[in-house]
Amino acid sequence: xxxxxxxxxxxxxxxxxxxxxxxxxxxxxxxxxxxxxxxxxxxxxxxxxxxxxxxxxxxxxxxx
Numbered sequence: 001x002x003x004x005x006x007x008x009x010x011x012x013x014x015x016x017x018x019x020x021x022x023x024x025x026x027x028x029x030x031x032x033x034x035x036x037x038x039x040x041x042x043x044x045x046x047x048x049x050x051x052x053x054x055x056x057x058x059x060x061x062x063x064x
Contacts, residue, residue, distance in 0.1 A: 001049050003052055003055075003056065006052060006053060006056045007056055009056075011057070011060065014056060014057050014060075015057075017053050018050065018053045018054065021046055021049050021050045021053060022050065024046050025043070025047065025050065028042055028043045028046060029043070
């Protein structure tokens with residue numbers, strides 16, 4: 001997910017995206033714990049996407 005795509009979304013869409021990413025992160029963590037995850041790089045990608053969403057939310061809050 002690109003930051004430019006996130007900047008086009010409104011606050012409620014960003015909040016929903018963050019919730020979805022956190023659910024995905026939890027699911028991936030459970031897969032790691034049960035040794036079902038084959039590619040641990042997915043966990044890092046989700047973490048970075050969460051950081052992107054939170055950064056965009058902070059930027060939008062600062063503008064107001």
